[in-house]
Amino acid sequence: MARDSVCDVVVVGAGVVGAACAYYAARAGLDVVVVDRGPVAGGTTGAGEGNLLVSDKPPGPELDLALLSTRLWRQLAAEPPFARAVEYEPKGGLVVASEERGLAALNALADEQRRCGVEAEPVAADRLRDVEPGLAPGLAGGVFYRQDAQVQPALAAAYLIREARAAGARVRTGETVTALLRTPGGALRGVRTGRGELHAPAVVNAAGVWGGEVAALAGATLPVRPRRGFILVTQPLPPLVRHKVYAADYVADVASDSAALQTSAVVEGTASGPVLIGASRERVGFERGVSLPVLRRLAAAAIGLFPALATVDAIRAYLGFRPYLPDHLPAIGPDPRAPGLVHACGHEGAGVGLAAATGLLVARVLLGEPAPLDLAAFRPERFAPPGAHTRRGEDAQPAEETEASKC
Amino acid sequence: MNGVTRPQSPDGVLRLAVIGAGPAGMEGAVRAADGAVAVTVIDAGPAAGGQFHRQPSPLLHALPPASQARLPSWSPSWLPSPALAPHRAGRGWAALKSRFDRHVAAGRVRHLADHHVWFAERAGGGFRVHALVGPAQQSSIRVDADALLLATGAYERVLPFPGWTLPGVVTAGGAQAMLKGSLVLPGREVVVAGTGPLLLPVAAGLAEAGAVVKALIESADMRALLRPAPALAAAANPGKLAEAAGYAARLAQYRIPVRSRHVVVAAHGGERVEAVTVAALDALGHVLPGSQQRISCDSLAIGHGLLPHLGLALTLGARVEDEPAPAVVVDGEQRTCVPALWAAGEASGVGGAALAQVEGEIAGRSVAAWSRGPRRAWQDEDHARSPAWTSAERRRGRRREFFAALDAVYARDVTWAERVDDDTTICRCEEVRAGAIRRVLRDDAASDPRTVKLLTRAGMGWCQGRMCAPAVAGLLAERSAARERGGAEGGGAPGPSALVSSRPFARPVPLGVLATLPPDEEEGTDEQP
Numbered sequence: 030m031a032r033d034s035v036c037d038v039v040v041v042g043a044g045v046v047g048a049a050c051a052y053y054a055a056r057a058g059l060d061v062v063v064v065d066r067g068p069v070a071g072g073t074t075g076a077g078e079g080n081l082l083v084s085d086k087p088p089g090p091e092l093d094l095a096l097l098s099t100r101l102w103r104q105l106a107a108e109p110p111f112a113r114a115v116e117y118e119p120k121g122g123l124v125v126a127s128e129e130r131g132l133a134a135l136n137a138l139a140d141e142q143r144r145c146g147v148e149a150e151p152v153a154a155d156r157l158r159d160v161e162p163g164l165a166p167g168l169a170g171g172v173f174y175r176q177d178a179q180v181q182p183a184l185a186a187a188y189l190i191r192e193a194r195a196a197g198a199r200v201r202t203g204e205t206v207t208a209l210l211r212t213p214g215g216a217l218r219g220v221r222t223g224r225g226e227l228h229a230p231a232v233v234n235a236a237g238v239w240g241g242e243v244a245a246l247a248g249a250t251l252p253v254r255p256r257r258g259f260i261l262v263t264q265p266l267p268p269l270v271r272h273k274v275y276a277a278d279y280v281a282d283v284a285s286d287s288a289a290l291q292t293s294a295v296v297e298g299t300a301s302g303p304v305l306i307g308a309s310r311e312r313v314g315f316e317r318g319v320s321l322p323v324l325r326r327l328a329a330a331a332i333g334l335f336p337a338l339a340t341v342d343a344i345r346a347y348l349g350f351r352p353y354l355p356d357h358l359p360a361i362g363p364d365p366r367a368p369g370l371v372h373a374c375g376h377e378g379a380g381v382g383l384a385a386a387t388g389l390l391v392a393r394v395l396l397g398e399p400a401p402l403d404l405a406a407f408r409p410e411r412f413a414p415p416g417a418h419t420r421r422g423e424d425a426q427p428a429e430e431t432e433a434s435k436c
Numbered sequence: 437m438n439g440v441t442r443p444q445s446p447d448g449v450l451r452l453a454v455i456g457a458g459p460a461g462m463e464g465a466v467r468a469a470d471g472a473v474a475v476t477v478i479d480a481g482p483a484a485g486g487q488f489h490r491q492p493s494p495l496l497h498a499l500p501p502a503s504q505a506r507l508p509s510w511s512p513s514w515l516p517s518p519a520l521a522p523h524r525a526g527r528g529w530a531a532l533k534s535r536f537d538r539h540v541a542a543g544r545v546r547h548l549a550d551h552h553v554w555f556a557e558r559a560g561g562g563f564r565v566h567a568l569v570g571p572a573q574q575s576s577i578r579v580d581a582d583a584l585l586l587a588t589g590a591y592e593r594v595l596p597f598p599g600w601t602l603p604g605v606v607t608a609g610g611a612q613a614m615l616k617g618s619l620v621l622p623g624r625e626v627v628v629a630g631t632g633p634l635l636l637p638v639a640a641g642l643a644e645a646g647a648v649v650k651a652l653i654e655s656a657d658m659r660a661l662l663r664p665a666p667a668l669a670a671a672a673n674p675g676k677l678a679e680a681a682g683y684a685a686r687l688a689q690y691r692i693p694v695r696s697r698h699v700v701v702a703a704h705g706g707e708r709v710e711a712v713t714v715a716a717l718d719a720l721g722h723v724l725p726g727s728q729q730r731i732s733c734d735s736l737a738i739g740h741g742l743l744p745h746l747g748l749a750l751t752l753g754a755r756v757e758d759e760p761a762p763a764v765v766v767d768g769e770q771r772t773c774v775p776a777l778w779a780a781g782e783a784s785g786v787g788g789a790a791l792a793q794v795e796g797e798i799a800g801r802s803v804a805a806w807s808r809g810p811r812r813a814w815q816d817e818d819h820a821r822s823p824a825w826t827s828a829e830r831r832r833g834r835r836r837e838f839f840a841a842l843d844a845v846y847a848r849d850v851t852w853a854e855r856v857d858d859d860t861t862i863c864r865c866e867e868v869r870a871g872a873i874r875r876v877l878r879d880d881a882a883s884d885p886r887t888v889k890l891l892t893r894a895g896m897g898w899c900q901g902r903m904c905a906p907a908v909a910g911l912l913a914e915r916s917a918a919r920e921r922g923g924a925e926g927g928g929a930p931g932p933s934a935l936v937s938s939r940p941f942a943r944p945v946p947l948g949v950l951a952t953l954p955p956d957e958e959e960g961t962d963e964q965p
Contacts, residue, residue, distance in 0.1 A: 068887040069880055075890045183890035187880045202881050264898065264944060301866070301893060306947075319751065319940040321557060321566075321953065329951035339948030340574075345900060346940050 036060040038231040039220050041206050044074035045381050046373050047235030048189035049388025055196035057392050066205035070183035072237050076349025078305050079182040081382040084122045084174035085280050088145045090406035098386035099176050115185040116300040122177030122273040125168050132169040135277045139172045148175040163269050163335045182381045209246040217369030233371045238352035240374030247367035253375045255350035257311045259323050262345040265302025273297040288312040294330035306331040353377040360409035372409040449474045450807035453565050453581035458486020459789045460781025461587030463796030466535045469544040471804020476546045476579050478567050488789040554945040556748050576949045583776045590742040590782035593906050595852045598860050599703030608638045608739030621647045623735025629653035629700040632741040632846050636683045643690035650733050651693045656846045658696040721851035744782045747942050769802035791835035798828050853914035863904040865897020877915040900939050
């Protein structure tokens with residue numbers, strides 16, 4: 030068999046999560062082939078803001094994952110070319126509350142987060158504009174999260190892919206996985222693509238919002254669904270927004286199960302000058318039509334935080350689909366229903382931030398080494414098969430409550 | 437579109453919105469209004485006419501007649517965007533303008549001049565068009581319509597070369613717009629370069645207005661134009677050929693040296709352009725070694741043909757093709773694949789003002805026929821073989837053939853990329869150089885414009901890729917060809933429309949305007965009474 034059709038692991042997906050899996054696996058000495066039907070960062074990665082956040086996560090398994098990932102991104106940033114290559118900015122996040130009640134809830138959340146290792150510093154109302162001079166007057170207060178950072182997500186994926194290639198990985202873009210190959214016993218033995226077969230004892234499902242389709246190729250259910258978001262992009266500006274700034278209700282929106290439109294202001298400057306304005310969440314399938322009401326609400330919310338934005342031009346808007354699972358936690362780890370299949374998808378809006386930790390954990394699973402984090406909450410088989418308890422079109426409910434985090 | 441029931445407007449009159457008031461938009465508006473359709477024309481220009489019939493600023497009419505006499509006094513009707521047209525385009529333009537003005541005066545056509553469309557969407561079975569009100573552009577109005585005609589025109593394709601971002605380098609059309617709109621010359625000693633039929637009147641126009649045109653540098657073989665090939669002669673009517681032939685005389689009259697099969701390989705200068713280096717091309721389009729020659733000048737007008745504005749069409753979901761040339765795909769009645777959406781003029785394929793006007797006529801008549809009831813498309817009616825249809829179709833066919841023959845003379849500059857060194861700026865807005873793009877094509881296996889944009893920022897800036905899309909496509913083609921030579925699958929480079937396809941805004945819009953749009957948008961309600 031030709032050498033180029035055999036490897037240790039096939040990573041399906043060249044988004045930031047697949048790139049991180051390939052990076053850690055290749056650097057650990059595994060022979061990796063990354064396959065993507067599109068280009069590098071062609072899916073949700075390319076439509077994201079590049080947030081590396083701990084601030085928006087309440088205590089629980091996702092926060093543990095985010096804290097690990099934050100440490101790993103910092104390690105990556107210590108490699109000299111990294112920061113410049115991916116526009117890494119460890120600039121911190123500022124969460125603001127407009128009213129006392131919201132501030133109380135925000136402070137309560139920050140108290141809990143601090144106990145888990147999050148650096149969260151309360152910012153009094155009269156100090157908010159020392160931290161962010163452009164903020165509107167009259168806000169009740171906020172919390173500053175020093176660990177929040179930002180990368181340009183497509184550059185981050187491309188960087189990790191390049192480094193993985195330097196460590197021996199091969200990357201095949203524009204190639205679609207059409208089948209997963211299995212042994213008579215049911216274990217995976219590779220993939221079939223539009224260009225032939227690739228033989229490997231392990232396959233990583235890093236197909237993002239299409240992760241459910243890849244799982245289905247192995248006969249496994251993984252209810253990954255799209256949750257649409259828009260981002261408005263302004264003209265390049267001199268520094269106006271120093272940190273990632275968002276309203277406290279964002280945290281509630283992230284955790285919401287509602288299919289209806291939610292918008293909360295998330296505003297941040299970029300290394301290149303434009304200000305990015307999010308975040309909207311809707312469950313409308315893969316509908317790509319531009320929704321003016323969503324953009325209107327995003328613009329209004331952003332101006333509410335930064336009044337000077339009113340006269341700034343929006344030059345672009347784009348949309349993306351967050352891959353979400355019903356309990357808002359990703360699927361990371363081996364799938365007992367299809368030995369050899371390892372999932373790394375369903376990160377919703379946090380895929381860039383969680384990519385580093387996911388990549389490391391997947392590499393440990395592939396090597397059979399102990400993971401630095403309990404993967405129980407991310408078990409891919411935790412969802413009931415569709416139709417068992419739900420009507421068509423509804424989300425499957427988690428089979429059980431998410432386990433309590435260790436903190 | 438057939439079979440789609442037309443939406444019922446409150447007063448029973450079909451409402452058509454026309455975007456663009458060039459020849460296609462004006463003629464389309466007139467024909468639809470002739471058929472009792474209520475028309476709203478939305479256009480960025482201060483007066484109707486578009487690029488072709490661009491009017492000098494009203495202030496300039498106060499100039500003494502002596503200064504006006506120095507303006508170019510002719511204009512070829514088959515060219516996309518020639519000099520001061522009203523004099524020469526003469527009866528055709530005067531008649532169109534008077535028919536348009538009559539409808540405006542009678543209230544059958546509402547003309548929103550200095551309105552800048554930034555977004556169009558499908559709504560309530562029809563369309564909703566949003567436009568900033570100029571010149572301040574700090575408020576937005578909304579036009580609701582049952583049908584929409586895109587007559588959005590074209591802009592200039594510019595292929596970069598070393599030095600093209602120096603002050604003093606302008607687009608050929610830009611030079612002409614300066615001349616037509618403000619009666620200003622780009623410089624005293626001008627080199628006109630690039631390719632396409634626009635360069636001829638630009639060179640002659642600049643000379644007539646008093647500039648010294650140091651050279652006309654055309655990468656195509658112009659002998660095929662000045663001594664027309666049989667195909668061109670067969671497709672053209674005699675008047676147009678006479679126009680074409682007339683250029684030789686005019687260029688000679690002003691002693692403009694014409695270098696056919698030549699290109700500008702670099703512009704030089706510190707503060708602004710001081711000279712250009714030109715070189716001859718060999719039979720395969722490569723620079724002929726040793727043919728480089730320096731020409732001193734204080735300005736350079738460049739253009740490499742025209743590209744249609746396709747952003748709104750893409751946003752509305754209309755099918756767009758990149759080959760053989762970028763265009764919205766339309767049927768015989770200028771209908772797009774989106775119900776109730778028509779496209780005419782350069783939007784449905786660059787072909788000049790005369791073609792645009794007849795396409796506008798067909799589109800306008802088609803809308804009018806459709807307004808008389810569902811399925812009553814023009815061709816379906818009893819006068820399907822009416823003289824009006826036959827005549828319009830014949831004129832359109834002839835003009836398309838003529839332009840196709842002309843286009844064949846101006847064959848695409850396929851060797852452009854090899855004259856671009858890595859330091860050459862490709863995307864001006866984001867200051868992305870060719871080397872950065874080549875690097876992601878090579879190291880990151882980028883093979884589509886979107887990935888190039890994500891990894892280099894080319895096309896992310898102010899113009900949203902309008903300027904750099906053809907150049908990015910050219911570098912993709914260069915990489916693809918190199919891979920094919922290396923035995924890999926090339927896969928063909930995607931066209932420039934891929935770079936603009938995900939851009940919903942047709943132009944920048946202030947966030948304050950966006951934030952204060954009428955709240956009834958929120959509920960997606962139907963039109964206001």
